Amino acid sequence: MNDLINIISQPFMxxxxxxxxxxxxxxxxxxxxxxxxxxxxxxxxxAHASLAGVAIxxxxxxxxxxxxxxxGVLTSLGITFVQKRSNISADAVIxxxxxxxxxxxxxxxxxxxxxxxxxxxxxxxxxxxxxxxxIWTSIVFLVPVLGxxxxxxxPMLFAAFDPEYAQVRGIKVGLFDYLTRxxxxxxxxxxxxxxxxxxxxxxxxxxxxxxxxxxxxFSQMIPLSLxxxxxxxxxxxxxxxxxxxxxxxxxxxxxxxxxAVFGTIRAAWAHTRE
Amino acid sequence: xxxxxxxxxxxxxxxGGQEILSDIHMHxxxxxxxxxxxxxxxxxxxLVKTIMGLVAGKSGSIKIFGRKNTSSQVAKTIAxxxxxxxxxxxxxxxxxxxxxxxxxxxxxxxxxxxxxxxxMQDFADRKISGLSGGxxxxxxxxxxxxxxxxxxxxxxxxxxxxxxxxxxLFQLVKRLNKKLHLTIIVITHDISIISSVAQRVICINRKxxxxxxxHEIITPxxxxxxxxxxxxxxxxxxxxxxxHSKEEKHE
Numbered sequence: 001m002n003d004l005i006n007i008i009s010q011p012f013m014x015x016x017x018x019x020x021x022x023x024x025x026x027x028x029x030x031x032x033x034x035x036x037x038x039x040x041x042x043x044x045x046x047a048h049a050s051l052a053g054v055a056i057x058x059x060x061x062x063x064x065x066x067x068x069x070x071x072g073v074l075t076s077l078g079i080t081f082v083q084k085r086s087n088i089s090a091d092a093v094i095x096x097x098x099x100x101x102x103x104x105x106x107x108x109x110x111x112x113x114x115x116x117x118x119x120x121x122x123x124x125x126x127x128x129x130x131x132x133x134x135i136w137t138s139i140v141f142l143v144p145v146l147g148x149x150x151x152x153x154x155p156m157l158f159a160a161f162d163p164e165y166a167q168v169r170g171i172k173v174g175l176f177d178y179l180t181r182x183x184x185x186x187x188x189x190x191x192x193x194x195x196x197x198x199x200x201x202x203x204x205x206x207x208x209x210x211x212x213x214x215x216x217x218f219s220q221m222i223p224l225s226l227x228x229x230x231x232x233x234x235x236x237x238x239x240x241x242x243x244x245x246x247x248x249x250x251x252x253x254x255x256x257x258x259x260a261v262f263g264t265i266r267a268a269w270a271h272t273r274e
Numbered sequence: 275x276x277x278x279x280x281x282x283x284x285x286x287x288x289x290g291g292q293e294i295l296s297d298i299h300m301h302x303x304x305x306x307x308x309x310x311x312x313x314x315x316x317x318x319x320x321l322v323k324t325i326m327g328l329v330a331g332k333s334g335s336i337k338i339f340g341r342k343n344t345s346s347q348v349a350k351t352i353a354x355x356x357x358x359x360x361x362x363x364x365x366x367x368x369x370x371x372x373x374x375x376x377x378x379x380x381x382x383x384x385x386x387x388x389x390x391x392x393x394m395q396d397f398a399d400r401k402i403s404g405l406s407g408g409x410x411x412x413x414x415x416x417x418x419x420x421x422x423x424x425x426x427x428x429x430x431x432x433x434x435x436x437x438x439x440x441x442x443l444f445q446l447v448k449r450l451n452k453k454l455h456l457t458i459i460v461i462t463h464d465i466s467i468i469s470s471v472a473q474r475v476i477c478i479n480r481k482x483x484x485x486x487x488x489h490e491i492i493t494p495x496x497x498x499x500x501x502x503x504x505x506x507x508x509x510x511x512x513x514x515x516x517x518h519s520k521e522e523k524h525e
Contacts, residue, residue, distance in 0.1 A: 036362070036365055038362070087290070154374075154375050154378060157375050158375045158376065161361065161362075161365070161367070161372070161375065162356065162360075162361055164328065164354070164356050164360070165354055165355075165356055165376075165417075167328055168326050168328065168348060168349070168352065168353075168354045169349055169376065169377075169421075170345055170346070170348075170349040212365070212366055215366040216366065216368075216401070217366065217367065217368045217371055217399075217401070218365070218366060218367040218368070218371050219371065220366070221366065
């Protein structure tokens, strides 16, 4: 118990926990809409594209998170624009953006002089890497993300659930396509400090999928998703500390374990009712 | 003289540089049940999507109760029930929530009343994943009734429904037509139900092939002209079903 109090009293752990709670709330809210729209693969593309943002930030000595957010948002807008204006399938467009922007990031990183040890934390996440600045940056984005969902919850849900009829009812479905993806881009990029570029999609998809297993109605999706995201992040952070491994792996493995356990329980329960 | 619900003059529609509909002139009277039939790829769905403004026409005019089909006129007058198979029914959402999301500040009493019209009031708290195809179709029609539309468009409502469920669905649709004086447009491949329900049949195969009362249209000669094969050869592969043969898919 003393060990636990000792760990929590460490400033880096406090920052990681606070950052984790902010990220959990954004991932829970956004993940529900991303999974409802079947757009999980987009978060993967945004995460990989954000490497280019980090690389550019290294090059121009700017705040990596801000530049990564800009690159992530531009990538999500680019994917949506090309998807709407061409006859190329969605998965192909995402695949093109993912690889090309990621390749651009790799190219810039290789042009930079010297070794960048902090790069590993961007790729796989690290509890030590969350700075006070990152917390403030996350709060700056948390407010509009939660605000948008609170105000536009109904039309966002309608546009995701049945876009064709939503359009007939006068909802600007195209606008919500862009809005949801911009939100996904922001959330994904803000999560990479904890989970890493390679694993961040899990934080969008797994809590929402766990919530889907148990939600009796849609209004329960966000609270349940939030609960699973918080458990994954907090347990994952402590595991990262004790095992001395990147936090991305422990957070995602915790989320995966929750999904496996609750998925099995749900399947067994459904089986007994048949 | 009957009031005209939908009037189309010289409508041409192109998608991706390909002509989908050519020089369509037609009208549907207020309070009428009109069936739109035609082969796959003939432009039936494109026609209703153009009426609703989801697809832009290249030329021609569409008027709904005498006014241009602007988005506000469409939203005010038309309710659309898409093919229920296009909606993800695995998502954990209840029947009430499906109706709630459609309009701001929808009252529970309005939801219950709309569900009652389709005899679905006992299903309000059920998840949509637990409904049969016919039940879900009735939920979507209830949702469409929420804003008290003047025109109801049903896109292939009988897909994957068995004969009994189809019959029940159309009994309810006929009741809605009478009780609410709704103009109802049904896109279908299933010609077997037309005679007992439709007041007008419109045949579309890139252009308007025919329009009239069922007994004039549902004849071997006219159907051969529309589908390009004799009635005896009609199969589901041709995109038309002359008898009830499909089974309802329960989940």
